[in-house]
Amino acid sequence: MSSQSDFNEFYEQAKRPIAESLEPARKRTLLAWYIIWPPAIIAAIFCFFGVPALTGNKFGMFAVLVPIALGNVFWLPIWKDYRSRYQKRLTAPLMQLYDPTLTYDPDGKVDLELFMASTLYANAQFSKQDYKGTDLVTGTLGKTAIRFSDLRVIDPLPEKNKGEVIFSGVFFVADFSKNFSGVTHVLPRASGRETSANLVKLEDPDFERAFVVHSTDQIESRYILTPALMRRILDFQTESKIAVSIAFANSNIFIAMHDAKTRLEPILFTSLLKPETVKGIWSNLDFMTGIVNELDLNTRIWTKQ
Amino acid sequence: MQIATETAVVLAMMAFVAIIMARNELIVRRNAVDNAFAGIDTQLTKRYDLIPNLVTVVKQYAQHENETLRALGELRAQAMRSGLSTDDRVRLNNQIDRGLSGVLATSENYPQLRASENFQQLQRGLNEVEVQIAASRRAFNAAVNDFNNAVTQFPLSFVAGLTGFRPHAYFEATGESRQAMDTRAQLNS
Numbered sequence: 001m002s003s004q005s006d007f008n009e010f011y012e013q014a015k016r017p018i019a020e021s022l023e024p025a026r027k028r029t030l031l032a033w034y035i036i037w038p039p040a041i042i043a044a045i046f047c048f049f050g051v052p053a054l055t056g057n058k059f060g061m062f063a064v065l066v067p068i069a070l071g072n073v074f075w076l077p078i079w080k081d082y083r084s085r086y087q088k089r090l091t092a093p094l095m096q097l098y099d100p101t102l103t104y105d106p107d108g109k110v111d112l113e114l115f116m117a118s119t120l121y122a123n124a125q126f127s128k129q130d131y132k133g134t135d136l137v138t139g140t141l142g143k144t145a146i147r148f149s150d151l152r153v154i155d156p157l158p159e160k161n162k163g164e165v166i167f168s169g170v171f172f173v174a175d176f177s178k179n180f181s182g183v184t185h186v187l188p189r190a191s192g193r194e195t196s197a198n199l200v201k202l203e204d205p206d207f208e209r210a211f212v213v214h215s216t217d218q219i220e221s222r223y224i225l226t227p228a229l230m231r232r233i234l235d236f237q238t239e240s241k242i243a244v245s246i247a248f249a250n251s252n253i254f255i256a257m258h259d260a261k262t263r264l265e266p267i268l269f270t271s272l273l274k275p276e277t278v279k280g281i282w283s284n285l286d287f288m289t290g291i292v293n294e295l296d297l298n299t300r301i302w303t304k305q
Numbered sequence: 306m307q308i309a310t311e312t313a314v315v316l317a318m319m320a321f322v323a324i325i326m327a328r329n330e331l332i333v334r335r336n337a338v339d340n341a342f343a344g345i346d347t348q349l350t351k352r353y354d355l356i357p358n359l360v361t362v363v364k365q366y367a368q369h370e371n372e373t374l375r376a377l378g379e380l381r382a383q384a385m386r387s388g389l390s391t392d393d394r395v396r397l398n399n400q401i402d403r404g405l406s407g408v409l410a411t412s413e414n415y416p417q418l419r420a421s422e423n424f425q426q427l428q429r430g431l432n433e434v435e436v437q438i439a440a441s442r443r444a445f446n447a448a449v450n451d452f453n454n455a456v457t458q459f460p461l462s463f464v465a466g467l468t469g470f471r472p473h474a475y476f477e478a479t480g481e482s483r484q485a486m487d488t489r490a491q492l493n494s
Binding site for chain 1: 436439446
């Protein structure tokens with residue numbers, strides 16, 4: 001992982017290609033956005049209210065789909081071109097400098113099998129098509145293999161004719177520093193979620209106020225959740241202000257960060273010439289990879305190496 | 306008169322059933338305490354099993370430490386004797402903790418020993434067992450807390466008094482034991 005001076009060095013190298021190539025591309029893309037979307041939205045509003053009134057057919061409101069579809073036809077190629085340039089000229093080199101072991105796949109996501117292996121959402125009903133994600137980052141920081149991506153998982157609930165969000169946020173998976181065979185869940189107490197495993201009552205009152213712990217093994221849950229780790233998890237949630245659900249399974253730690261974002265998607269509405277814009281991406285990467293240090297996952301003084 | 310008798314019989318039966326249920330609840334919680342103690346026992350046995358290997362490996366590189374190693378072996382033999390009280394076992398295990406930390410601290414003076422793969426594996430094994438013992442102890446204390454709450458709070462306290470259930474003692478980690486763990490963690494870092 002790199003420091004502030006590394007960022008400054010990177011920015012010095014990157015600002016010229018950004019200014020010459022990426023910023024003009026962003027401005028062109030933004031202009032296209034203004035040309036395409038405001039008229040498409042106005043047309044959609046007209047279709048929604050106007051077409052049924054003019055034709056007397058209540059199904060006329062479905063004409064709203066026409067301007068939206070047309071807008072997408074024009075918009076998507078422009079956006080994809082900008083997204084590709086952005087990743088090639090900014091995200092990928094930034095990530096390489098940040099840590100050469102990190103790889104970035106803008107269209108990738110944490111595997112569905114891995115998501116299910118966390119058992120955090122074992123009872124959720126959804127198909128593969130309802131499991132969507134972007135911006136997969138993988139790598140090994142010290143001794144700890146990590147992977148994370150943005151995810152949005154929806155339960156389509158066809159009988160109720162509306163979708164329910166099962167999980168939306170960043171899903172982070174890391175190799176844990178100890179071996180274990182059971183499953184332990186650390187869930188926000190406020191969520192009111194329950195699992196089938198047994199309740200574990202821990203000694204830290206602050207931790208108990210913030211989280212509820214269930215595990216298949218009372219001793220193993222305490223082997224994992226040492227007083228130091230409980231404190232670190234609590235500090236992480238307090239400082240980041242992100243609600244987290246954590247699962248320990250298959251000797252891995254799974255962290256579901258609710259409503260969080262990797263922020264690796266291209267920036268469109270802010271100038272890339274401002275250092276703070278690029279610094280924002282760097283800081284977010286710092287935050288995600290910093291979890292390894294925050295939770296002390298690189299300490300390997302036990303039988304797992 | 307008959308109604309009064311019938312009511313008394315029904316009330317007596319209800320009280321009897323309630324006492325049986327309360328007693329069963331206490332037994333469930335006491336069994337949880339026993340199970341948790343068995344967890345500690347398993348880990349202590351694992352530690353006893355590691356000591357002879359540690360002694361053998363250290364002897365190969367650090368012949369001047371024979372006295373320390375002999376003392377550690379004796380403590381192990383004493384701790385493994387059957388019929389020891391819980392207090393004696395806790396005391397002996399705390400002494401073993403200190404003995405192990407002493408051996409690991411001395412290893413600093415023997416670079417060849419520190420570099421030995423066998424020694425490093427043993428050190429990891431000991432750390433692992435140490436964390437498992439701490440976890441088992443915490444699980445045991447949580448089970449004891451649950452049991453003691455039941456024994457001392459009404460209405461279960463009433464049944465506990467009738468049936469001879471008494472609060473259980475906690476398994477406290479001594480300052481020495483915690484210090485021993487810290488020392489080991491530092492040695493490994």
